[in-house]
Amino acid sequence: MNAIETAPAASMQLISGNHACALGAIAAGCRFFAGYPITPSSEIAERLSRGLPEVDGVFVQMEDEIASIAAVIGASMGGVKAMTATSGPGFSLKQENLGYAAGAEIPCVIVNVMRGGPSTGMPTRPAQGDIMQARWGSHGDYPIIALAPASVREIYTETIRAFDLSETLRTPVVLLYDQVIAQLTETVELGDAGARGRAAAAERKWASGPRESYRPYAVDEDGIPAMSRPGAGYRVHTTGLNHAEDGFPTQNPEAVARNLGRLLAKFERHRDLIDSWQALACEDAEVVIVSIGISARAAIRAVAMCRARGVRAGLFRPVTLWPFPQAALREATAGARAVLVPELNAGQLSLEVQRILGDRPVDAIHRYNGEPITPAEIAERASSLIDTTGAGSAKAPGVRRAR
Amino acid sequence: MGAFETISFRPENCNGCNDCMIACAQAKAQSDDAARSRIQVLSSDGSYELAMCRQCGDPECVHNCPAAALSKDAESGVIDWDASKCVDCLLCTVGCSYGGMVYDVDAGHVAKCDLCDGDPACVKACPRGALKFLTTARIYNEVGNLEDLFVPGLAGCQGCNTELIIRHAMRRIGPEAVVATPPGCIPGMGTVGYNGLTGTKVPVFHPLLTNTASMLTGVRRYYKRIGRNVKVVALAGDGGTADVGFQSLSGAAERGEEMLFICVDNEGYMNTGMQRSGCTPYGAWTSTTPVGERGRGKTQDAKNLPLLMVMHHCAYVATASTGFMEDLYDKLDRAIEASEHGFAYLHVYSPCTTGWRFPSDQNIEVSRKAVRTNFVLLWEFDPQSGLRLTHAAEDPLPLAEYVMALGKYRHLSEEQIAHIEGTIAQNVKFVKGLAAGVPLAAAPA
Numbered sequence: 001m002n003a004i005e006t007a008p009a010a011s012m013q014l015i016s017g018n019h020a021c022a023l024g025a026i027a028a029g030c031r032f033f034a035g036y037p038i039t040p041s042s043e044i045a046e047r048l049s050r051g052l053p054e055v056d057g058v059f060v061q062m063e064d065e066i067a068s069i070a071a072v073i074g075a076s077m078g079g080v081k082a083m084t085a086t087s088g089p090g091f092s093l094k095q096e097n098l099g100y101a102a103g104a105e106i107p108c109v110i111v112n113v114m115r116g117g118p119s120t121g122m123p124t125r126p127a128q129g130d131i132m133q134a135r136w137g138s139h140g141d142y143p144i145i146a147l148a149p150a151s152v153r154e155i156y157t158e159t160i161r162a163f164d165l166s167e168t169l170r171t172p173v174v175l176l177y178d179q180v181i182a183q184l185t186e187t188v189e190l191g192d193a194g195a196r197g198r199a200a201a202a203e204r205k206w207a208s209g210p211r212e213s214y215r216p217y218a219v220d221e222d223g224i225p226a227m228s229r230p231g232a233g234y235r236v237h238t239t240g241l242n243h244a245e246d247g248f249p250t251q252n253p254e255a256v257a258r259n260l261g262r263l264l265a266k267f268e269r270h271r272d273l274i275d276s277w278q279a280l281a282c283e284d285a286e287v288v289i290v291s292i293g294i295s296a297r298a299a300i301r302a303v304a305m306c307r308a309r310g311v312r313a314g315l316f317r318p319v320t321l322w323p324f325p326q327a328a329l330r331e332a333t334a335g336a337r338a339v340l341v342p343e344l345n346a347g348q349l350s351l352e353v354q355r356i357l358g359d360r361p362v363d364a365i366h367r368y369n370g371e372p373i374t375p376a377e378i379a380e381r382a383s384s385l386i387d388t389t390g391a392g393s394a395k396a397p398g399v400r401r402a403r
Numbered sequence: 404m405g406a407f408e409t410i411s412f413r414p415e416n417c418n419g420c421n422d423c424m425i426a427c428a429q430a431k432a433q434s435d436d437a438a439r440s441r442i443q444v445l446s447s448d449g450s451y452e453l454a455m456c457r458q459c460g461d462p463e464c465v466h467n468c469p470a471a472a473l474s475k476d477a478e479s480g481v482i483d484w485d486a487s488k489c490v491d492c493l494l495c496t497v498g499c500s501y502g503g504m505v506y507d508v509d510a511g512h513v514a515k516c517d518l519c520d521g522d523p524a525c526v527k528a529c530p531r532g533a534l535k536f537l538t539t540a541r542i543y544n545e546v547g548n549l550e551d552l553f554v555p556g557l558a559g560c561q562g563c564n565t566e567l568i569i570r571h572a573m574r575r576i577g578p579e580a581v582v583a584t585p586p587g588c589i590p591g592m593g594t595v596g597y598n599g600l601t602g603t604k605v606p607v608f609h610p611l612l613t614n615t616a617s618m619l620t621g622v623r624r625y626y627k628r629i630g631r632n633v634k635v636v637a638l639a640g641d642g643g644t645a646d647v648g649f650q651s652l653s654g655a656a657e658r659g660e661e662m663l664f665i666c667v668d669n670e671g672y673m674n675t676g677m678q679r680s681g682c683t684p685y686g687a688w689t690s691t692t693p694v695g696e697r698g699r700g701k702t703q704d705a706k707n708l709p710l711l712m713v714m715h716h717c718a719y720v721a722t723a724s725t726g727f728m729e730d731l732y733d734k735l736d737r738a739i740e741a742s743e744h745g746f747a748y749l750h751v752y753s754p755c756t757t758g759w760r761f762p763s764d765q766n767i768e769v770s771r772k773a774v775r776t777n778f779v780l781l782w783e784f785d786p787q788s789g790l791r792l793t794h795a796a797e798d799p800l801p802l803a804e805y806v807m808a809l810g811k812y813r814h815l816s817e818e819q820i821a822h823i824e825g826t827i828a829q830n831v832k833f834v835k836g837l838a839a840g841v842p843l844a845a846a847p848a
Contacts (some may be wrong), residue, residue, distance in 0.1 A: 039675050061678060064647035
């Protein structure tokens with residue numbers, strides 16, 4: 001039943017989610033970190049301040065959040081795998097630079113450990129209120145990848161995958177998890193996961209061929225432009241302005257539409273690489289719970305509790321949150337009479353689920369008081385959605401606020 | 404009863420030169436004979452002890468005097484001796500445990516210290532700083548009865564110096580104030596209040612780490628526009644001042660916003676787990692400047708934020724320390740006054756028992772050592788008078804006295820200590836140069 005890998009057998013370590021993130025970054029080949037202290041993500045920076053020098057990497061503590069992501073973008077332009085880590089207030093400050101990285105197609109990884117919000121919120125309490133911000137936080141139209149691990153081990157493997165996707169697809173990748181998973185300490189075995197991650201590790205596509213004909217944003221079939229470091233001999237111009245294939249600013253409507261259109265469609269032909277989810281006991285499920293992070297951990301137990309009382313529950317857990325694995329969600333919920341979305345916010349994941357499922361019934365548990373949702377609460381609500389007398393169908397459709 | 408001024412004695416600084424006794428004899432008996440001094444320094448097992456009147460609060464000598472020749476002055480606290488009433492019975496000498504009543508053989512009667520009307524000759528004569536005239540009592544007399552605007556129930560660490568700074572600052576600032584305190588230890592310890600019963604008894608708001616001075620600009624500008632005169636005060640840590648908060652601080656200072664910005668400098672992000680900041684000194688351990696095989700603490704020097712503020716042409720800039728309370732109060736007064744017509748910046752050093760790794764009962768001692776070793780320089784600046792050192796930088800204590808008291812420096816190598824010594828020497832030279840230079844602005848006509 002417990003399909004999230006939490007306790008493999010050999011050479012186990014007892015570490016926190018944030019430490020797993022730091023170790024995953026190093027295993028993925030990250031050699032540059034710039035950050036700024038913020039609860040509850042500071043342990044990532046603290047761990048890397050020791051870990052990166054040991055592998056001849058660079059750790060820099062910057063003067064603020066904006067500087068941190070800007071330094072990461074600069075380092076990545078120089079060719080190194082680079083990362084920063086923050087929490088909600090810092091993630092808000094980074095948004096302009098995040099848009100820059102997305103628009104200029106600079107690979108980088110941004111960890112956002114979600115705490116209570118809005119604003120300073122509750123620094124030491126969990127929340128999942130940055131789901132929509134991770135997708136839409138910067139202005140204008142741009143594509144983004146966000147990954148949502150739910151265990152210490154998965155933070156490790158998804159950190160590695162974040163770098164792989166970032167490098168392969170030339171995009172910023174947001175690693176999104178909540179305070180509980182971040183500071184939760186679990187026994188994990190990282191050896192296998194690390195080896196698997198390294199085997200899959202992909203390098204950035206670098207410019208090759210004649211210098212005269214190099215155009216920084218020209219693409220072939222895969223839609224990913226080949227990159228060149230400044231000073232490598234190719235003419236490179238990186239800008240936040242809309243640009244044409246030559247990398248230089250333009251307001252030519254055709255050129256803007258062509259390059260931005262290519263950027264916005266960039267992920268579609270790579271969905272097999274990007275999409276990742278866990279469908280747990282969904283085959284025969286009459287109620288499917290859709291959840292991420294600590295709420296999904298509670299939902300795993302809730303599925304078992306439901307089934308023990310005769311309610312056939314399942315869990316659909318998007319590991320890649322953005323772009324949302326919508327085909328998989330449709331498939332996992334195809335036979336269900338009800339869908340339940342427990343999440344630590346006032347309604348974000350449930351909006352996306354409702355959008356994908358159209359007029360299908362979607363219920364939700366929304367909580368934003370700093371307390372996680374318990375398995376019993378989820379099981380109770382999931383069971384209530386199913387008329388166990390067998391007489392009727394699921395209750396009325398539409399997202400409903402619990403409290 | 405108020406507190407009184409007094410003479411303090413540091414035996415470790417005394418070498419038994421007798422200059423104090425000769426000065427006293429000259430001042431009080433027109434004699435060069437040390438035996439006629441009201442102050443007696445006595446050698447005892449290689450150290451020195453002081454025999455002189457302590458101006459007791461409940462004086463035995465006064466009780467014992469049958470002729471009412473001795474009395475304690477309620478204003479100055481000095482025990483006065485009236486020669487015209489004295490019957491030379493010497494009973495006063497019997498009651499005194501401190502050897503404070505001297506018998507002047509040549510004069511034929513008792514003699515005692517009267518603190519030279521607040522300007523003691525012995526203290527002025529002491530060449531080694533063993534004797535000091537402490538006037539801190541005036542602070543107690545002036546502010547002791549003022550309302551404490553910082554109520555009990557705060558969750559600061561044991562021995563927190565920041566709490567002390569805010570408590571005293573708020574007494575002087577008074578209730579007509581709006582305070583802003585960005586994320587950090589200051590709101591974290593409960594300055595902003597937890598339940599309506601704790602916190603600060605003036606309006607306190609909690610801006611963002613990036614923008615304290617900007618939000619206060621809005622408060623002050625609008626209150627001024629509607630004719631309401633409130634003191635607008637920032638209480639910010641060094642991160643919220645020197646790093647992420649610097650842009651808004653610099654902007655407000657450049658515009659000459661009328662506010663008082665107090666930076667409580669504990670040399671790092673202590674509230675989030677002791678990460679380094681732009682104010683963390685060279686060599687210091689923090690959780691992001693680790694000490695191990697590859698790391699030996701921070702590899703850069705701290706930025707000198709108060710000097711940066713001088714170059715903003717602020718109405719007033721000063722550095723202060725709770726180890727020197729009189730100086731802190733003087734500067735608070737001037738800073739508050741300056742904030743009525745311009746930007747005032749006060750940089751207060753705040754040793755952190757938790758983050759710097761030292762016992763929680765040693766905060767004031769550490770604060771004093773920081774100044775006495777010149778690790779921290781105390782000075783003040785205004786555009787008319789220029790920069791002025793308020794604590795002499797001559798004859799500092801050896802640096803080791805300070806750094807070896809702190810766990811965060813325990814790993815320092817000789818080379819690192821030499822680097823810090825070099826930085827201090829450079830800083831002293833530079834600040835002295837500024838102090839000797841011309842003021843930024845011509846004196847007002």
